[in-house]
Every structure is written in structure tokens, then in C-alpha cells.
Amino acid sequence: MLHNIKHGSNDIKSLVKVLMDFCKFIRFIYLQIIYFFIFVNMSGNIVKTMFNVEYCKATTDQDWLVRQFEAFHFDQPFLTEKFIPRPDVSIIFHFKDAPLILNEKKIQLEPFFAAPIIPKSLLLNFHGLMDTFVVICKPTVFSRIFGIDLSPMPRHSITLPHSIFYPAWDALSALKTTSERIDYFIGFINKVQNTPYIPDAVDQLYDKILEKGTTTLLKDIMQDCCACKRTLERNFIKRTGVSPKTVMRIIRLDYLWSKIIDEGAIDYQELVFDGNYFDQAHFINDFKNIVGETPSFFFKRNLQLTKMFSGGK
Numbered sequence: 001m002l003h004n005i006k007h008g009s010n011d012i013k014s015l016v017k018v019l020m021d022f023c024k025f026i027r028f029i030y031l032q033i034i035y036f037f038i039f040v041n042m043s044g045n046i047v048k049t050m051f052n053v054e055y056c057k058a059t060t061d062q063d064w065l066v067r068q069f070e071a072f073h074f075d076q077p078f079l080t081e082k083f084i085p086r087p088d089v090s091i092i093f094h095f096k097d098a099p100l101i102l103n104e105k106k107i108q109l110e111p112f113f114a115a116p117i118i119p120k121s122l123l124l125n126f127h128g129l130m131d132t133f134v135v136i137c138k139p140t141v142f143s144r145i146f147g148i149d150l151s152p153m154p155r156h157s158i159t160l161p162h163s164i165f166y167p168a169w170d171a172l173s174a175l176k177t178t179s180e181r182i183d184y185f186i187g188f189i190n191k192v193q194n195t196p197y198i199p200d201a202v203d204q205l206y207d208k209i210l211e212k213g214t215t216t217l218l219k220d221i222m223q224d225c226c227a228c229k230r231t232l233e234r235n236f237i238k239r240t241g242v243s244p245k246t247v248m249r250i251i252r253l254d255y256l257w258s259k260i261i262d263e264g265a266i267d268y269q270e271l272v273f274d275g276n277y278f279d280q281a282h283f284i285n286d287f288k289n290i291v292g293e294t295p296s297f298f299f300k301r302n303l304q305l306t307k308m309f310s311g312g313k
Contacts, residue, residue, distance in 0.1 A: 066189075090115040092115055093133045209248055
């Protein structure tokens with residue numbers, strides 16, 4: 001009898017393993033189908049009902065604050081994908097279903113909020129019907145004109161002033177095209193800042209890091225800014241939520257990631273050199289701290305898809 005019980009237990013374990021393997025296989029096939037539709041839509045705009053992403057770079061009269069506009073339209077997808085840190089703040093308007101953050105526990109994102117610079121990646125779940133409009137902003141300017149303190153806190157989103165942003169969300173939700181929403185937002189932001197914006201030392205430091213962060217040491221960049229180093233760094237953290245060093249790390253990673261997508265090849269020695277790292281160990285350690293995965297594991301992903309959800313073509 002004892003032999004029969006053990007035999008039955010083994011059969012159950014085998015059945016459970018088969019079922020789990022089958023579920024993994026079904027999920028793999030489903031994701032491949034999703035990836036196919038996404039690829040077709042990106043390359044030829046053939047499939048528009050299921051998945052559509054639009055990007056629009058800011059014009060010269062907008063780039064004092066805005067770096068890029070993005071629009072996401074999903075028709076009942078179900079995707080879980082990494083969000084890789086980016087060196088900016090996003091004002092996000094969800095007009096239908098909003099994604100979930102899955103890192104520690106499920107967090108349902110609000111209809112409108114600001115996404116701060118984060119030092120580590122997040123896991124996002126996209127589902128249902130989505131109609132989302134995103135404004136990518138310079139964090140130092142955003143925090144200054146809206147009077148929002150971005151000092152580091154354990155948070156993934158920043159609640160925006162309801163009296164200012166709810167009317168904007170309501171008006172944007174009634175508009176149907178991305179161009180209409182961009183026009184409305186530009187009018188909205190020009191009412192908030194009705195005089196020409198004059199950059200201060202913190203803005204200048206942020207712009208210099210964006211411009212030179214992959215090729216120049218931070219101490220050399222900060223020497224170019226006419227301000228007390230300690231005061232400048234303290235105000236930078238208050239206006240961005242992270243240190244200048246963290247912004248540089250994110251910029252280097254973003255640059256190398258884009259380079260791999262464009263060139264379609266991985267040469268670690270070249271990445272170490274181009275990213276201005278001390279050695280390969282420095283690169284791998286820095287990469288893992290931000291992304292949560294080693295480069296060799298991460299680069300096996302569908303990088304175009306991950307890049308799309310993290311804010312870039």
C-alpha cells in the first residue's frame with residue numbers, strides 16, 4: 001500500500017509538471033503572437049486596432065520643458081514588460097485602463113500623475129483598453145514651474161495638484177487625436193508659464209549631463225556650472241529626485257541600449273569604452289543595479305518592445 005501511495009504521489013507531481021510546462025508553452029506562443037502584431041504595426045502600421053504607439057519630438061518652442069510626446073492605444077492586450085529608468089519626468093494621463101506595477105505588490109496607477117526618475121527598473125502589466133497620453137519633461141523645469149518637491153522618497157508616482165491637472169485631464173480625454181492633445185497641452189502649459197522660462201544653474205547642470213554624460217566625468221561637468229558644488233547638488237536632488245551621478249548612470253545605459261538596438265550586435269569591450277566605464281565588471285555591476293538583470297540576460301529580450309514601453313522608438 002505504501003508503494004502505491006508513493007507511486008500515486010509521483011504521478012500527481014508528473015501531471016502538475018506537465019500542466020505547468022504546457023501553460024508556459026501557451027504563454028510563450030501568445031507573447032510571440034503579440035510581438036508579431038507589434039512588429040507589423042511598428043514597421044507598416046497595418047494592425048491599428050490592437051496596438052498603436054505614437055512619438056512626437058518637441059519643437060524648439062516647446063523644448064524648454066517638453067522632450068517628447070507619446071501616445072499609447074491598446075485594444076485588449078495582456079503584456080508584462082520591464083520599464084527601464086529614463087532621465088526625465090513623465091506627466092501621464094490614462095483615459096481608460098491603466099497599467100499595474102508588479103514589483104513588490106500590485107499597484108494600480110492613477111488616471112493622471114507624474115512618473116519621477118527612478119534608480120531601478122519596474123515591472124509593468126498592461127491590460128484591457130488603454131488610451132494614454134504621455135508628456136516627457138525635463139525634471140528640473142517641471143518641478144520648478146509647478147512648485148513640486150521631487151526629493152527622494154520610496155514612491156513610483158507623484159500625485160499632481162488636482163485643481164490644476166484634473167481640468168486638463170478632463171479636456172484631454174474629450175480629444176481624439178494625438179495632435180489635438182499636443183496642441184491643448186501646449187496651450188495649458190503656456191498658461192502656467194506665461195513668461196519666457198529662464199534656466200537657472202540646476203537646469204544648466206541637467207542639460208550638460210544630458211549632453212556630455214556619456215563622454216565626460218561628472219566633476220568636469222560640474223566645474224562648468226557657476227555655483228557652489230554642494231548647494232548645486234542639493235538643489236539638483238530636490239528638483240530631480242536623484243543625484244547627478246544617478247542621472248549620468250541612466251543616460252549611459254540608455255545610450256548603450258540604443259546603440260545595441262541600432263547596430264544589432266553586442267561587443268562588451270566596445271560598450272565599456274563607449275560608456276566610459278572603468279572595466280567590464282564596472283559596466284556589468286552598474287547595469288545590473290539599474291535593470292535588475294545582467295546584460296547577457298537582458299539583451300536576449302525583445303529590446304524593441306522593452307524600449308517602446310520605456311519611452312523610445
